[in-house]
Amino acid sequence: MTTTAEAEVVDLCAELIRIDTSNPIKPERPAAEYVAAKLAEVGLTPTILESEPGRASVVARMPGADPGRPALLIHGHLDVVPADPADWQVHPFSGEIKDGYLWGRGAIDMKDMDAMVLAVVRDRMRTRRPPARDVVLAFVADEEAGGGKGARFLVDNHRDLFDGCTESISEVGGFSIDLNGTRLYPVQTAQRGMTWLKLTATGRAGHGSLVNDANPVTALAETVARIGTYDWPVRVTPCTREFLTALGAALGEPIDPDNLSALAPRLGSVTALVASTLRNTANPTMLEAGYKVNVVPQTANAYIDGRYLPGYREEFLTTIEKLLHPRVRYEIVHDDVALENPWSGPLVDAMVTALTAEDPDGKPIPYCLFGGTDDKSFSRLGITGYGFSPLRLAPDLDFAGMFHAVDERVNIAALQFGVRVLDRFLDLC
Template sequence: MSDALSPIAVGSPISPSVVELCSQLIAIDSSNYGPGGPNGERAVADYIVERLTAVGYEPVVLESAPGRANVLLRVPGRESGLDAFLVHGHTDVVPAEADQWSVDPFAGVIKDGYIWGRGAMDMKDMVASTLSTLLRWKEKGTGPRRDMVFAFVADEEAGGTFGAQWLVSEHPEWFAGVGAAISEGGGTPVSEKDADGKTHWFYPVGTAERGTLHMRLRATGESGHASRGWADNAVTHLIDALGRLAHHGWPISLIPTSRAFIEQTAAELGIAVDLSTDEGVEAALVALGPVLRSDVPTRGSLNPTVLQAGYKVNVIPGVAEAEIDVRSIPGTEEKMLEEIDHLLGPRVTREFIAEAPGISAPFDSEWFSAIADAIVAADDEAVVLPYLLGGGTDAKAFAKLGIPGYGFAPLGRDPEGRREGGMHGVDERMPIAALEIGATILEKFLTEV
């Protein structure tokens, strides 16, 4: 570990510690229950606004619907003529089943070297680090090199309809002149040992995301009495189609981001790889080990998630429906949809519930280089890699404005080996040291980029 950056641990009246900020944000229950449920994003927005206005910033609150609040702030840079930069983070979290937790998921508990609670990993940690940077700029009388746009947005956990998607559609003026953006989806250290037992530290930074294609399938048939043999059964048509979809083997699609990840990781570990064939790619992934392999989605995926049919056990229904979650490698959407239509067959139709094709950002850019520089300044053993996110973020919304997005919500290495865990699950938690170091990395990057 380098001593070039000291972790942000001790707060002040102007700039509380990032740990305190994160704990207080977690204590605001902003669970996203969808359009019809209670949502606490307005309360988080009020907290952010109070913190920022207290030190002289002038944030703006934009509500897409009652309670669905987004906070926007533009901070002028020291040098004119440079492209602006966007930092966006979502303030909503997925609900928590409190009876399964060992702590109150909305208390912001600090114990055993961790901050516990819903949002500790996703993504009130990054929101706290961003706030910490803004407050420390005021405390130290400094600021960014270029104009910075900060967007604390609602509704990411349900697709961004009331958050990033709405801002892009209704308030694109906020993002005029923005050259690139960062948000969740990278910057977390992972380790792997080489053949000699030496530990190597990798920091994957998101430079691409798989597409999100959520669909509703509908099969129709002829209703009838269930005691009779019935060929035209909507449930059977649907089940047959789902079976074909679920068991289909999607081909390997190695985009530049994934190729670079494999090649650079293998070189660091001293592993020879041949990526010219599918077999070679599979062998390379096995050689990288399970932790690193999980960061290289090389195929699309499809999972049935919702089924609806029938109303009475002795009546064959005339309609059966299902919902499927499809994730596509960037650039493969058209071919994947053609194959899905072939597998569905003539008796099942589809319609999109949500459609967001995959995205990519260049990793031979000044932005990626600045990210790598900030990470290496905190950890001189760091190997910074581009990688493809298997899921998705609000970066897809801002990509519609031509803004390349990078997954960079930095964390550091906990000196005692603690790891974050529980995202979207039970006992979500963040190592305190990881967050403190991550906040220093983020502040350096936003100040100097």
């Protein structure tokens, strides 16, 4: 029998998708007001906080059965990355239901989780079923730009709202992977650190027709090419070792992290998920130089999206320094920690039990996230964060491939599955 929460989650997610919160083009305030109204409607007292006009987050506390226990934080972001309607099969902000899927920007990243949490909380408040302990709900701004105007702002300026919180759950974990007849549920226990770099090359300005052995564009191009093509060494962290062991068991043969390509045909879309958790990465993403075709500029800039494994920040920066041209320097424009948490303890037990109760054939396993989440900001408060946004996906849906992608979508049954798991989890956590 479909519960009220299962029936409501699709509409909640569709309505959130229809509120365009493309960062940085559209502010989160309309979505924050929507969430706050849905929480207030069932008796909670949400607070809307702005880091600057329009950049709004919502925080509320849901009383638990045992208020003496440490509180659990459940957080999700309200912003999404931009989407061009011309590229999509359906309008990215239509929240359209088609072929058993809910389509739109945020369907996976991460208005799905926002909607699942809202649906579960609203149903529990209406039926007077408190969670096992106090739950702090945070729907935040700006995650897609590093969280400075969202989670980091809240941590720096409103930490009292998170008093008593020791653990959290959020996005990018608890999703299903069908592999060789086995259904795995990777739960995010670790994530790579984030170091965004600005490279600046200096040289001698002059006429484009003259010989110039100090052209900053050339120095920058050499450096960008070195960084972009550098073959980072494989580093297997404890979390990833467990992940690879589980994948190997599903395939029926061990996975050699130094020769991942050998099993790529059998791993399929999982290959991309694994590859970026085996090494540091540094991808050039932006270039800035010059103002006229016949003028050599005095400076040129590039930006690098750097990610490093837990424990390998120093190796990352040392390598970058070795790859720089002598006339190129770097500065860190955004820096956030790597995280690695244990795959054990009562909270992990609650996640595993809730998942397997809804899918007895499923196997929860730990994994390291290739990107980063607002867990990085909340870790500053001593909160241990896990990625647990449970979805039993259609077997042919490439979960990782949906992030920031054209035609982002989620199967409706996955949302309803997630509601059931989260509802059960709140009794166990």
